[in-house]
Amino acid sequence: MKVNTGAMVSIKSICPIVLFFSLAESLTLLKAPQHEDYLNTTQKFLESNIRDVTTVAFAQFIQEATYQEITGLVEQMIHYRDKCITNMQLPECSKKAIHVMQDKICGVKELSAKYRLSECCTNDTSERRLCFFQRKSAAVSFLAPFQVPDIEKVCQEYEEDQDAFLNHYIYEIARRNPFAFAPTLLSLAARYKEVSTSCCQEENKHECFHTKATPITNDLKEISAKQQHTCGILMKYGPKGLKLQKVVEISQKFPKIDFKELDTLLKNIPTMVDECCKGDVVHCFRSKAKIINYICSKQDSISSRIRDCCQLTVPQRGECIIFHSQNDDKPKDLSLRVERFTEGDDVCQHLHEDKENFLTEFLYEYSRRHAELPLSVILRIGVLYEKLLESCCKTENPKECYGHGEEKFQAVAQEIQLISKVECGYFQILGEEGFLNQCLLYLTKKAPQLSFQELISYGQKLVVSFTKCCPLGEEQQFACIDNMVGQILGELCGINKNRTINPSVDNCCKSSPAFRSLCFNGLTGDDTHVPQAFLPEVFTFNVTLCQDTEQWRKRQELIMNLARQKPLLAVEQVMQVLSDFSKMINCCEVEERETCFEEEHSKLYNKIEAVLRS
Structure with a gap:
């Protein structure tokens, strides 16, 4: 050299x-x-x-x-x-x-x-x-x-x-x-x-x-x-x-x-x-x-x-x-389609001669054409393309087979884009606090082993990502949300080594970054989690809560404790309990607040017991 x-x-x-x-x-x-x-x-x-x-x-x-x-x-x-x-x-x-x-x-x-x-x-x-x-x-x-x-x-x-x-x-x-x-x-x-x-x-x-x-x-x-x-x-x-x-x-x-x-x-x-x-x-x-x-x-x-x-x-x-x-702007002569990889006659030959370099070049060509797509989606498309070629190159007419690649790639992107659009809709309806409550429920059900502090930290980071990304245009919000959520899940899984949380979460953490968020979305709850014995004091509140400047934190702890006690709890049941919690907090504003508090707390406690027994 x-x-x-x-x-x-x-x-x-x-x-x-x-x-x-x-x-x-x-x-x-x-x-x-x-x-x-x-x-x-x-x-x-x-x-x-x-x-x-x-x-x-x-x-x-x-x-x-x-x-x-x-x-x-x-x-x-x-x-x-x-x-x-x-x-x-x-x-x-x-x-x-x-x-x-x-x-x-x-x-x-x-x-x-x-x-x-x-x-x-x-x-x-x-x-x-x-x-x-x-x-x-x-x-x-x-x-x-x-x-x-x-x-x-x-x-x-x-x-x-x-x-x-x-x-x-x-x-x-x-x-x-x-x-x-x-x-x-x-x-x-x-x-x-x-x-x-x-x-x-x-x-x-x-x-x-x-x-x-x-x-x-x-x-x-x-x-x-x-x-x-x-x-x-x-x-x-x-x-x-x-x-x-x-x-x-x-x-x-x-x-x-x-x-x-x-x-x-x-x-x-x-x-x-x-x-x-x-x-x-x-x-x-x-x-x-x-x-x-x-x-x-x-x-x-x-x-x-x-x-x-x-x-x-x-x-x-x-x-x-x-x-x-x-x-930077895309070159003006750059078409949206990656014709060389989905319409070329020598695709299978390139795959067999230098598979790794050929697939890397596909990622390069697809990425430079689609700056609007999230990292994980393009990586997923890369995996899809590799599997498509491995299958098509064994057929009598490979070109006819992999010629449908572009439609398959678009379908992958549209599926995830729809998820982002729906989630931003929820965020707009619920607001930051309501969305945080949903995130805490989502996270605790999937990983009840995490501490309150960790759950709140990850929940708040999810809220920050949606606060930043959802006001953007549809194309921009798509990549923004998915990329930021990917970083949050990476932190949850552990930076320098995989954490052991529970079998389902551990399985998602071991999957490639291309599929990690999809894996997490597919989790309903940790059915291996054995909750601690029911502790009445965890769900007991008194009128001193009225002097608490962090009532929102008590609400969050209530959500996480409910999900820890019963990870497969339905969202509607949690919302019912939160509604009763809000009624109890409203007692702080009335003249006979102690009497009001006792009555509403009793209803709340009974609702919690009923929900956890159901």
């Missing part, structure tokens, strides 16, 4: 600190035109932001650790960096950054014991890396709730020491989003710095922060959820499963991209995702920068919509291209 010599010169000219930030990486993308300083630019960013970069890694490895404990580890890494600059020949200076960081964690015995890290620390480097990844938890209920800070105090701290202020912000968002990629977190932190600089000069600081910081928080939630889902795909389905997902996503975003260029990206993405997911922050930055530089160097052939993004600095331009740039 001919290597770009200009790039090699820039590698040699990098500061000696590069020994800390190991250069063991693939140069695959250097075959394409590159910005000459792509490596230097990324390297300089890493050197200038070593404190923040290592804070991300440590906070994601040990989410429970205090800021002071994380700061102590960061200081060790800076001391290590300085030592290696002084003497590059030291054996430990040739190690990869992630191994050094985990060495530092395991070297602090009090820290290892306090946070139960001994299992990871006794493994060798490769197993230890996976162990640290597997202990990451997306459910951060073990952390204190994030408090909305006093804005005046925020501005005072920001003005006193901007670097320390932003580093603490990075620590907080990293430990609460352990699967978010380091470049994303530092890109969001850069935006938060701009907001702080601007708003702390305003007279109405509160309003300014609310207006300008809320989009950053929303982006953090949305992007973190997407990256978390990507990590789950790679860990459960391997590079091949991730490749199929990225074929669809990239082809939909860049419909003008040539298949060979797409294939070049696909060869590099799994390594980058693996590094980013497992906390190898240095190589995550470098691999991602390499991919983004490749895309920016080919704007004419990949996309005309990314020019402004490509003018940004590391790491903002990567986040801009991936999450904020619009899908």
Whole structure:
């Protein structure tokens, strides 16, 4: 392979600190035109932001650790960096950054014991890396709730020491989003710095922060959820499963991209995702920068919509291209039908000669024609097409057989689109609270083993997805809902390994992302669940509920307790109980509320007993 010599010169000219930030990486993308300083630019960013970069890694490895404990580890890494600059020949200076960081964690015995890290620390480097990844938890209920800070105090701290202020912000968002990629977190932190600089000069600081910081928080939630889902795909389905997902996503975003260029990206993405997911922050930055530089160097052939993004600095331009740039327009000469795959005479020949590449190219061609379809639907169509060919190519007239492929593909899409349309109709009728109640019933019946906190969290995320997606046009809402629901189900199933919930749910979690949502929709309830003995106090309420500012939470707990007691309970029965609960709550507004409450509570309790006995 001919290597770009200009790039090699820039590698040699990098500061000696590069020994800390190991250069063991693939140069695959250097075959394409590159910005000459792509490596230097990324390297300089890493050197200038070593404190923040290592804070991300440590906070994601040990989410429970205090800021002071994380700061102590960061200081060790800076001391290590300085030592290696002084003497590059030291054996430990040739190690990869992630191994050094985990060495530092395991070297602090009090820290290892306090946070139960001994299992990871006794493994060798490769197993230890996976162990640290597997202990990451997306459910951060073990952390204190994030408090909305006093804005005046925020501005005072920001003005006193901007670097320390932003580093603490990075620590907080990293430990609460352990699967978010380091470049994303530092890109969001850069935006938060701009907001702080601007708003702390305003007279109405509160309003300014609310207006300008809320989009950053929303982006953090949305992007973190997407990256978390990507990590789950790679860990459960391997590079091949991730490749199929990225074929669809990239082809939909860049419909003008040539298949060979797409294939070049696909060869590099799994390594980058693996590094980013497992906390190898240095190589995550470098691999991602390499991919983004490749895309920016080919704007004419990949996309005309990314020019402004490509003018940004590391790491903002990567986040801009991936999450904020619009899908490019389809080539004008691109027909809706994939004729080559459903009308060609040589389809079976291609299938037999190079099945995997042929089916990947089908996904590419179908995806670039249908940006309106959800990821799971296109993957499902890909599976359908493979099975169709396997069947048709055994017949006397294969072309006649697979010639009906387009109608079958459309039928799959229309079936799921109808489901989304109906669900948005329900959402519009029920409103957010009513829809949340339905989601809690839906989830608890299928997975009564989950905690109240988990059920409410997943229910609220479903509500957020429908709140965002249903106001969109029919075509947009379809993909929006299905993609977001797929991410929520991926989190429920477990990111770094499959959870054991119950046989039915476990079966759905083991199915491919293409069919997971369909599998969940088909579940009625967990018929293997043995409820706890009936506890009267669980369904007992008194007049003190009138002082409770969270009556809605009591209503939600009632729904979940009913479904746990009887997972196969009919929706109508639950609605009857909720109606009586509302009548009881209405007593809080009358003059003789204690008498009213006693009467209505008695009716409610009798209704609950009757429903659970039926």
